[in-house]
Amino acid sequence: MARTGGRLTEFVTTFREGPTEVRERALGPDLARGFMLLFIALANSHYFVRGTSYFGGFPQDGGVVDRAISWTIATFVDGRAFPMFGLLFGYGVAQIVRRQSGRPRDTRRLLWRRSLVLIVLGLLHGTLLYVGDILGAYGVLLLLGAWTVRWKDRWLWIIAVLVFVLTALPSDGSLAITTDGPDVSMVPPDLATQFVERIKVTPLIAALGPIGFAGPFLIGLWAGRRRILEFPDRHRTLLRGTAIVGITAAVLGAQPVALMIARVIDRQDHLDYFGPLHDATGVLGGFGYAALIALWSIRLADAPGPITRAIAATGQRSLTCYLAQSVVWTIVFTPYLLDLSDDLGITGTAVLATATWAATVLAADRMNRAGYRGPFELLIRRFTYRSKQRVPSR
Template sequence: MTTRPTAGPTAGAGATTGPAARSATGPTASSRLRDVDALRGFALLGVLLVNITYMASAYQGTGVADPAFGSALDGTVRFLTEVFFEAKFYLLFSFLFGYSFTLQLASADRDGAAFPPRFLRRCAGLFVLGLCHAVLLFPGDILTTYAVLGLVLLALHRIRPRTAARTAVVLLCATAAGYLLLAVAVAGTGGTDTATVTEHGRQATEALRGDAGSVIAAHLRQLPDVVFMLAFFQAPAACAAFLLGLAAGKRGTLNDPTGHGPFLRRLQWVGFPVGIAGGLVWAHAAQGDSDTAYQLVAMAVNVMTAPLLAAAYAATVLRVLNGPRGRRMAAVLAPAGRMTLTNYLTQSLVLAFVFTGFGAALVGRLAPAYTVLTALALFAAQTVFSRWWLARHRYGPVEHLLRAVTLARQPRRTEKAT
C-alpha cells in the first residue's frame, strides 16, 4: 500500500444462484476460503513491507532521499522495495475486498437479512477505525478509503461481471491519461524544491520523535497531503480493483483455481515482465528525481502496470497453494489472512512504538535493511499469534468487533466467517 501509502446477486440482499453463493456451502467452500485467506495474508506482508518504510522515515514518498541513509545498500533496499512492493499490494487487498463483498452478500442471503443496512454499518465501522488509526498511529490509513469506496461497490453490486471488469479497465486508463495530461501541462515549470522538502522532512522527524501530543500533531499535519494522494492516486486504482474483485466473486473465479491454470500462467507471463518494467520506472522517479513532469509520467505508467504485477503475484500464490506445497503455505498465511484487520492495526501499533515518541523514537535512525528485517520478524510473530488465537476463537479481536457492528448484535459462535 503506497500510503502517506474482497453467481452474483440479482435482487434485494443477494441471491444464492451464483457460483460464489453456491460454493459458500458446497464441498469446495473450505479450500476456497483457505485460498482467499492465504492471499490476504500474503497481501498483509506486502503492505507491511511498504508501510514500514513510511513510518521509519519522514522522507519516504517525498522524492528526496533520507539524508541519514545514503549508502549503496540503503539505496538498493529502497529501490527494490519501490519496484516490487510499493503501490502493488494495496491493489491485491482491494481486489479481495471486492471479492469478499460477494461472500457477504451470500451470507446476508443465508441469514435472510437485508444486505444494505449490514454493509453500511460495516463501512461506518471501518471509517471510524480508519480515522482513529490515521490520527493516532499512521496517517497512511487505507480503511477510510475502503469505507468510502464501499458505498460505490454497494451502488454497483448488480453490475454484470464483464461490465465490472471493463469499467475497471476504463477507470485505470482514464486515471493514467489524466496523469499524462497533467505531465504535459507542468512540463518545463520546474521540479521538486529539494531544500524545502529536506527541511520539512527534518521538522517532521523531530516532531515524530517528540511526546504523544507532538506525534499526533505531526500526523494531523500530514493528513491533507495523504488525503490528496489517496483521492487522486490510490482511490481510483483501488476502486478498479474492487470492481475486478466483484467480477471475480460473481464468476466464482477463486472457487477452483486449478481449473484456471492456463489463465493463471498467462497472468504470470504478462504480469511479471510488464509489472516489473513499470516498477523500474516508478522506482527511478521516486529515487530523488526532481522533475515533476517525469514523476507524473511514472505515476501514469504505474497505474497501468502495478495491477499486472499484483495479479502475477496472486496467480503465483494461487498456483503454489494448489500444488504440493500448498498446505504448508496455507498453514502460514491463512491464519494471518483471517485476522487481517487485527494484524493490520497491530502492525501500526507496534511500529508506532518502535519509530515514534510513543516508544523508542527510531524514526530516521533505523537503516532500510533493518526495517525490512523488522517487518519480516513482526509478520512472523503475527502468523504464530494468529494461528494460536484462531485455535481458541472464531474471529480476531477487531474482526469480532467489526462483525458485531455489521450485524448490530453479538456474533453467534456457530456463524460462518465471511
C-alpha cells in the same frame, strides 16, 4: 461433491447467511492476504526513515545495501500490494453478497454497516497509530460500492478500465516520485501535535483513497462472482496468463522509478510520466500476485504444511494483523517513544517489517489453534451481522 484445489470438498447444501466459517474458507484468498501483509509492512515502514533528501519515500543517502533493498521494494512491493488488497476486498464483498438471501436493499444495509465500522476504525487508526490508514478508504469505497454489487459484469469492467486509464495519465501526484520525507503528521513530536495534524490528514486520505482502489475493487467483485480464487483449478489458463502478464508488467514498469530510487541512474525529466507508469503497472502486478498465489494454493490445498496454515491464519485475521503492524510503527518511530527513524535506515526498517510480519504470523497461528477468530474480525462481524444470532468464532 466437487473437486477444489486438487481435493474433494463437499458443498454445503443448506444455505446459511452470515460470515463464512473457517472450515468453509478457501485457501487461496486467505493465503494471498496473509502473504501480502508482508508487502504491506515493507511498503509502509520505509516512509518513516529520516534522511537529507528523498525520492519515492526513500532517503537518498544510504549505502549499497540500502540502495539494493530500496530497488527491490520499489520494484516488487510499492504500489503492488495495495491494489491486490483492493482486489481481495472486492472479492470478499462478492462473497458476502452471495450468502445473502434477502432483498437487495437489505444487502446494501448490511454492507453499509460494514463500511461504517471500517470508517470509524480507520479514523481511530489514522489518528492514534498510523496516519497512512487504508481502512477508512475501504469504508468509503464500500459505502459507495454497495450500489455496484448488482451491476452487470460489463459495467464493472467498463468503470474499472476507465478508472485505470484516468489514474495512468501523466501526473506529479504519485507517491512513487515524491521528494517529501516524513512530515509532522507521521512522526509528531508530542501527543497534542499528533491529534491536531492527523485529524486534518486522515479524513482526506479516507476520502481520496477510493480513487486508487476502485478499479481493483470492481474487478474483485467480478472475480468473486465466478469464485476464481476459491476454485483456481477451474481457471488455470486465466490465472496463468494474469500472473505472467501482470507481474512482468509490474517489474518492467517499475524500473524507471526503481533505478532512480536506487541511484543507478540519475533522476530523469518527465517524472509526471514515470510515476503514473509505476502506479498503473502496479495495479496489474497486484492482479498477477493474486493469480500466482491462487495457482500456488492448488498444490498446497491437499496437504497444507504448518507454514501454509499459519500464513492462511494470518490472512483470516488480516485486519487484526494489519493493526498490529501499526502498533509496532508507533512504538518504534514516534519521537516521544523510541524515536528510531534516524537509526534504522532502509535495511533496518526492512528487517523490522519482516520480523513484525513473522510475529503476526506466529500470533495468528496461535489464535487459530485456540479457535479464536481475532479481536477486530469479531468486532466487524458482530457489527455487520448484528441482526444474526450466529456469529461463529471458527
